Amino acid sequence: MLQVSYIRENREKVLERLSVKNFKQPELVDEIISLDEERRQTQSQLDSTSAEANSIAKQIGELMRQGQKEQAEGLKAKSPALKERVKELGDKLASLEEKLQSQIVLLPNLPHTSVPKGVSAEDNEVAFEYGEKPSLPENALPHWELAAKYDIIDFELGNKITGAGFPVYKGKGAKLQRALINFFLDHAEEAGYREMQPPIVVNEASGFGTGQLPDKEGQMYHVGIDNLYLIPTAEVPVTNLYRDVILKEEELPVKNCAYTPCFRREAGSYGAHVRGLNRLHQFDKVEIVQISHPEKSYDILEEMSAHVQSLLKKLELPYRVLRLCGGDMSFTSALTYDMEVWCAAQARWLEVSSVSNFETFQSNRLKLRFKGKEGKTQLAHTLNGSALALPRIVASLLENNQTEKGIRIPAALVPYTKFEWID
RNA sequence: GGUGAGGUGCCUGAGAGGCCGAAAGGAACAGUUUGCUAAACUGUCGUACGGGUAACCGUACCGAGGGUUCGAAUCCCUCCCUCACCGCCA
Numbered sequence: 001m002l003q004v005s006y007i008r009e010n011r012e013k014v015l016e017r018l019s020v021k022n023f024k025q026p027e028l029v030d031e032i033i034s035l036d037e038e039r040r041q042t043q044s045q046l047d048s049t050s051a052e053a054n055s056i057a058k059q060i061g062e063l064m065r066q067g068q069k070e071q072a073e074g075l076k077a078k079s080p081a082l083k084e085r086v087k088e089l090g091d092k093l094a095s096l097e098e099k100l101q102s103q104i105v106l107l108p109n110l111p112h113t114s115v116p117k118g119v120s121a122e123d124n125e126v127a128f129e130y131g132e133k134p135s136l137p138e139n140a141l142p143h144w145e146l147a148a149k150y151d152i153i154d155f156e157l158g159n160k161i162t163g164a165g166f167p168v169y170k171g172k173g174a175k176l177q178r179a180l181i182n183f184f185l186d187h188a189e190e191a192g193y194r195e196m197q198p199p200i201v202v203n204e205a206s207g208f209g210t211g212q213l214p215d216k217e218g219q220m221y222h223v224g225i226d227n228l229y230l231i232p233t234a235e236v237p238v239t240n241l242y243r244d245v246i247l248k249e250e251e252l253p254v255k256n257c258a259y260t261p262c263f264r265r266e267a268g269s270y271g272a273h274v275r276g277l278n279r280l281h282q283f284d285k286v287e288i289v290q291i292s293h294p295e296k297s298y299d300i301l302e303e304m305s306a307h308v309q310s311l312l313k314k315l316e317l318p319y320r321v322l323r324l325c326g327g328d329m330s331f332t333s334a335l336t337y338d339m340e341v342w343c344a345a346q347a348r349w350l351e352v353s354s355v356s357n358f359e360t361f362q363s364n365r366l367k368l369r370f371k372g373k374e375g376k377t378q379l380a381h382t383l384n385g386s387a388l389a390l391p392r393i394v395a396s397l398l399e400n401n402q403t404e405k406g407i408r409i410p411a412a413l414v415p416y417t418k419f420e421w422i423d
Numbered sequence: 424g425g426u427g428a429g430g431u432g433c434c435u436g437a438g439a440g441g442c443c444g445a446a447a448g449g450a451a452c453a454g455u456u457u458g459c460u461a462a463a464c465u466g467u468c469g470u471a472c473g474g475g476u477a478a479c480c481g482u483a484c485c486g487a488g489g490g491u492u493c494g495a496a497u498c499c500c501u502c503c504c505u506c507a508c509c510g511c512c513a
Contacts, residue, residue, distance in 0.1 A: 043473050047482040054482090057494040061441040064493095072493080079493045246433095246470090248451095367470095377470085 001211075001364045002107050003379075004036050004100065017110035020326040022119055025106070032103050039096040046089040053082040105214065109361040111326050112298075112335040118325025125325065127337070130309070131318030134344050134400050142345045143398040144276030146407065147173065150422050153394075155276070165266070165281035172422045176397075176409075177284060179416035180390050181259050184286035184311065188387060191307050193257035193288055198237030200260050201228040206240040209366040211332040211358075221263050230263035234287035235384045239362060242291060246377060247370040253300060254291040257387070259284065277391035278350065285389040289382070291368065294360070297381035298335070301357045304385045305337050308353045311388055314412040317396050318342040320349065334359045341392060345399035350392040355385030398422075 007014050007029060015026055056075055063072040116125045147153035152173025158166040169177050185195055207213035207229050212220060221230040231237060238258050247254065262285050266274075273279075288307065292300045305321065312319045322338040329336050333356040340349035360379040363369065370380045401408040406423025414420055 040473065043482080047473060050482055054494085057492095058441075060493050064441085076493045083493085 001105055001361060003364055004104060008033055008036055014110065020111050020115060020117055021108055021329065022327045023108060028103055028106060032100065035096060035100045039100055042089060042093045042096060046093055049082060049085050049089060053086055108331045109334050109358060111329060115335055116323060116325045119327035121328050123325040124322040124328055127321045127323045129320040133318050133342050136344050140345045140402060143395040146398045146402060152422060172419065175417055176394060177390060179413055180393060181284060181286060183413055183416045184387055185259055187311060188257040188286060188288055193255045196238055196256050196258045198234060198258055198260065200231050202231055202236050203228055206236055209240045209243050210236045210362055211365065212236060215331055218267055219265055221265060231260060232264045233262050234258040234260040234285065235289060238287060238289045239382055242368045243366045245368055247380065249370050249372045252291065252293045252370060257286060257288045259286045277395040280391055283389060283391045286387050287384060288387045289384040292381045292383060294381050297357050297359065297383060301335060301355065301383055304355050304383060308339050308355060308385055308387050312339065312341065316410045317400065332358050332361050341396040343396045343399050350395065352388050352392045353386040356383060358382045
């Protein structure tokens with residue numbers, strides 16, 4: 001959520017930035033500005049009317065104490081009109097605030113100046129590419145067939161138990177999952193992140209805090225009976241840990257990480273391109289989250305990006321880094337890097353991480369602030385990234401490392417799997 | 424699920440219609456003193472919004488929302504949450 005004061009004072013810039021994000025309702029900006037103007041006027045009127053009412057009440061109290069009953073009664077007569085006016089203005093203010101709020105949450109975050117223009121994934125900028133794409137034998141298989149061949153992931157069983165998009169990992173497949181989670185967590189800890197184990201169902205306020213609600217209601221599984229949501233990413237609980245918190249400046253940056261299952265409804269996406277592990281309703285992910293001083297957040301974004309890349313290098317996976325264009329970026333982000341790994345048998349890039357700086361967009365909703373030495377309280381910046389999401393990593397490991405004698409586990413992972421081959 | 428108790432500032436905790444944005448203590452921060460540490464002393468010590476270049480002023484907030492009253496942290500109603508005990512249970 002953008003700050004009204006910022007919009008008010010930077011109208012031109014806001015409009016210009018929104019256009020980079022292909023925002024379709026620029027007229028909202030002016031509506032918000034005029035709504036805010038009316039809101040401020042109304043509040044001024046309300047404040048002075050309340051002040052008058054307060055002062056009369058005080059005088060009455062004073063007169064009563066001195067036993068001057070008649071004078072007190074005289075003053076009381078003034079009260080009803082004021083009271084009515086206070087109520088009127090209060091209602092008006094509340095409705096203006098509500099309207100303002102409902103409009104301002106429709107504005108996406110402003111993209112950073114380095115964000116390329118563009119409307120879709122086609123326009124993303126390849127910032128960096130690393131590693132050799134492996135050349136596979138003629139009879140190479142996509143990962144869903146490899147999974148069946150070695151009996152390590154069972155999509156059919158998942159269908160029976162739950163439905164499509166909920167696979168069952170078996171034997172070395174299950175161990176591989178566990179190994180990757182530990183591998184990612186250990187490296188996050190090494191990079192200074194504190195491991196957390198948050199709840200994986202959250203309340204409405206948390207969904208709002210990180211921006212999933214109200215915009216992306218349909219993306220989450222909703223537990224209606226208790227009005228709770230299954231988390232689509234650990235970002236939600238881990239960032240909301242700091243909702244309504246005022247940190248001390250010297251506590252920054254806050255670095256947390258968490259492994260959680262993630263649940264996404266992914267309504268409307270079916271078909272061949274989402275086969276196998278490519279897109280699931282439940283998957284595992286290790287997330288890294290930072291809360292930063294506004295002046296440091298872009299350095300931190302680079303640091304997080306480097307961390308994610310170091311994991312991919314250790315796993316010996318060819319990858320590329322995309323700088324997302326305005327049109328492809330999420331609603332909440334100011335700058336996002338996507339990391340994609342090469343899946344050799346499918347011959348396509350698959351996103352395994354998304355690292356974003358949200359600047360104050362989330363912290364404004366979360367009321368996540370910090371207080372400097374000078375005593376000034378201001379909004380912190382929040383950032384997060386996947387480090388990493390498992391399914392597509394597994395897909396890529398299976399496809400890229402398939403050989404005559406089985407699937408080779410990269411050396412860095414062997415201490416975690418305790419086996420070198422899936423065969 | 425049943426019964427009971429309770430939600431006040433960073434924490435503990437007082438306040439029970441006006442003198443309360445809120446005592447007191449602790450924590451924290453700044454300073455004085457001390458050879459260092461500790462102690463002692465002094466001061467600072469909520470947030471948001473509105474107005475003002477600023478000092479500052481106004482308004483709102485004592486779980487949330489309504490109500491009574493000239494006036495509500497305090498009285499009434501509704502809801503939410505927490506804790507304790509019982510039941511069930513990994």
